[in-house]
Amino acid sequence: MKIHLFQQCLIDMFYPHVGMAGVEVLERLGCELVVPKKQVCCGQMFTNSGYNEAAMDAIKNTIECFENAEYVVSMSGSCAFAIRDEYHHFLKDQPEWLARAEKLSGKIYEFTQFITDVLGVEDVGARFNESVTYHTSCHVTRLMGVKEPPFKLLKNVKDINLIELPRADRCCGFGGTFSVKNPEISEVMTREKALEIAGTGANVISGSDQACLMNIAGMLDRLHKEGEIDRRIKVMHIAEILNCR
Known part of the structure; x- marks a missing residue:
């Protein structure tokens, strides 16, 4: 194809x-x-x-x-x-x-x-031995209506420990130019999202919109440096996890 x-x-x-x-x-x-x-x-x-x-x-x-x-x-x-x-x-x-x-x-x-x-595929043959939580970005989930596909794929990754993210439907605060025009509001939203991610105990946060992941990664790094998060949490696009063998 x-x-x-x-x-x-x-x-x-x-x-x-x-x-x-x-x-x-x-x-x-x-x-x-x-x-x-x-x-x-x-x-x-x-x-x-x-x-x-x-x-x-x-x-x-x-x-x-x-x-x-x-x-x-x-x-x-x-x-x-x-x-x-x-x-x-x-x-x-x-x-x-x-x-x-x-x-x-x-x-x-x-x-x-x-x-x-x-393609009708739910198991791509991936293997990833980490604890992972997943951010459901607004555009993919709410606007495109793509809700189940990421989870179908992740649940079939061998050795993965997939952890549900509390209040996963909340925006990460990026929103394209929203984060530039409304930085104070965006910062609060992103901080909340980062702390929710850390609270799951997961070592990896994944998603399918790289802009959201870039935003989240910056806040995770900042909160770790400031001592508010006790570990480094890796940020990975879902394609990277599905590509692990």
Whole structure:
């Protein structure tokens, strides 16, 4: 099966090992991957702040890169949601581009969703001997409606000790530009999330949205340095865990 991979610019620029883990998992499951060289930001960061016109080139570039794909797999739920559900709002006055966006919207899947719902796989053959808790990011869970796939995959990882995260439905405080525009509120939310994670006793916090994980990692590191958390907690995208053998 041939799929086009939407890496997410955050992963591509700062966490390439996450992208590589995703590629290796999908290739082991029999997928042939295409990674368009022209892909850049999907435009979400601009539209989140109201800069819709400034986002237009990025939106149209994304459509051109992926519209002819059979399947598009995104390593980021927030980007996948933007492409699947938001593009048509910004292109409503451009009929030709609107039609192309709507065609693309039916092809895009979040990483774990694609594995369970399209490939029909719940056990990828991973082995990970650690205690892990999982952050259910807002875009993946609430907006995309992807709730069960990550847990189906993690529960089938051999040797894993999967621990439920209390109040898992609460936002980590990132929210894209929300964390920049409202840093005081964001900090309180992120601190609460980090302490909840530490309270589980898990050694690893995982998730499927790297932006959330980046935010959480910063707070975990800070609270550990300040002595409020007694150990270092590793932060791993779910693709990294599923790639462990």
